[in-house]
Amino acid sequence: MSERLPDNLDLEHLGFQRNRGRSYPPHAIIIPTLKFKIAALNEIRHVRAEHITKVGDYSPEEIERVFALHKRMILGLAEVYHVMEKNGHTLTVQYEDMTPATWKQPMASGNSSYDPLTHTITLRGKFSIITSLHEFGHARGFDEEDTVIWSVNIFKRLFPNSFIKLVGADHMMIQQIPPGTAEQLQEREQEKRSLRNGRHWNGDHYNN
Ligand SMILES: [Zn+2]
Numbered sequence: 001m002s003e004r005l006p007d008n009l010d011l012e013h014l015g016f017q018r019n020r021g022r023s024y025p026p027h028a029i030i031i032p033t034l035k036f037k038i039a040a041l042n043e044i045r046h047v048r049a050e051h052i053t054k055v056g057d058y059s060p061e062e063i064e065r066v067f068a069l070h071k072r073m074i075l076g077l078a079e080v081y082h083v084m085e086k087n088g089h090t091l092t093v094q095y096e097d098m099t100p101a102t103w104k105q106p107m108a109s110g111n112s113s114y115d116p117l118t119h120t121i122t123l124r125g126k127f128s129i130i131t132s133l134h135e136f137g138h139a140r141g142f143d144e145e146d147t148v149i150w151s152v153n154i155f156k157r158l159f160p161n162s163f164i165k166l167v168g169a170d171h172m173m174i175q176q177i178p179p180g181t182a183e184q185l186q187e188r189e190q191e192k193r194s195l196r197n198g199r200h201w202n203g204d205h206y207n208n
Contacts, residue, residue, distance in 0.1 A: 009035050011150045014082040017141035024144045034153045043076035044158050047129060058100035067095050067123070070132045074121060074139075083140050089119035091139060097124045114138035130155045130166070 011017075011034065047069045071093040078084045078091045085091075102108055108126035114135045115122070121135045130151055137147025156163040 005029065005031060006146065006149060007031060007033050011142075011146060012037050012040075016083055016086065017146070019141050019143045020146065022143045022145040025148055028152055029149050030156065031149065031153055034149070036154050036157065037080055039080045040077055040154070041158060043073050043080060044129070044133070044154065046076070047073045048158060051129065058103050063095075063098055063127075066127045067098075070123060070127050070129075073129075074132055074136050077136055078139065081140055086116075086119040086139075092118065092120040093123070094120065095123040095127075098126070102126060129159070 050069055051066065074093050075084070075091065083091065097111070102125040105125065109124065109128040109131040111124040112128075112131050112135055113122050113124070114120070116138075119139065121132075121139060123132060123135070133151035133155060134147055137150045140147075142150060
């Protein structure tokens with residue numbers, strides 16, 4: 001990293017943020033002095049109270065209920081950070097490939113993405129708060145490094161117990177910040193890219 005790490009309210013500016021074009025950081029970067037907007041924390045707190053109460057229930061009704069929570073959180077955050085409209089597109093949140101089978105896969109939410117052309121977040125595989133925050137960071141304009149730092153640190157602030165469980169676990173957070181060398185990280189990104197191409201993915205999650 002050539003630039004200093006963000007601190008204090010560095011990642012809390014309103015409107016669309018500069019994309020510095022950086023990839024995933026090689027490990028989780030915890031910045032205890034990073035601060036967040038109270039209004040943003042409150043939007044996430046609403047979801048925390050209601051998220052996944054029925055363990056193992058992946059019925060269509062439950063999927064819709066949890067999707068509504070994620071959508072409300074993301075759109076609420078978009079209001080807080082003033083990023084609801086981009087190039088004539090209102091921020092859209094949708095989901096696809098969300099079934100009991102996808103839910104149980106390792107790194108289930110890893111194919112979620114943000115399409116800057118249509119200002120659309122697509123959640124895939126499993127609803128994960130940290131994934132929704134990660135993709136929302138891209139919707140604000142952040143590159144991988146800034147969105148990983150922002151989403152991981154705000155998640156840790158609000159879900160300290162879940163955060164501890166995630167560390168070292170086969171989970172989205174590890175997927176977002178996979179262990180490995182820079183070459184391995186690049187390979188994994190290429191794999192994900194070709195996966196999407198195979199599904200006729202038009203937007204590009206990585207090069208915003
Ligand atoms: Zn990303």
